[in-house]
Amino acid sequence: MSDSPWYRDGLRFTCTGCGQCCSGEPGYVWVTNEEISALAESLAMAVTDFEAAFIRAVGRRKSLIEMPNGDCVFLDVQTRRCKLYKVRPAQCRMWPFWESNIHSRQAWEEICRVCPGSGRGTLIPVEEVESRMAKMRL
Secondary structure: OOOOOOOOOOEEEOOOOOOHHHOOOOOOOEOOHHHHHHHHHHOOOOHHHHHHHHEEEEOOEEEEOEOOOOOEOOEOOOOOOEOOHHHOOHHHHHOOOOHHHHOOHHHHHHHHHHOOOEEEEEEEOHHHHHHHHHHOOO
């Protein structure tokens, strides 16, 4: 049983729609070319125009831009909801099951302090936690 992760019984999470994961400290929302295409299409924009307006290059990778206060450019300030939720990037879809958030019990407890849906609600089985984590290594 020593090979089992500390979260072998699963983790609880239910999104409360608070928008905390989309705001605050500066950071990166990594996007692939496929995701950029889907985001652009959802706004009826050409990919080149979308990239010029909403993407920044970080080395060889691409990230969504942020507002000066650290909010994601697609976070609606009134509703605290994503304006492009249906086509949001994988990084957003996998929250909070990023490797950096669950590598230790202490890391998860910190996420639970800042994300009101983490540690509460639906029990996500270990297999699903690890499947999500494998899709987005952060």
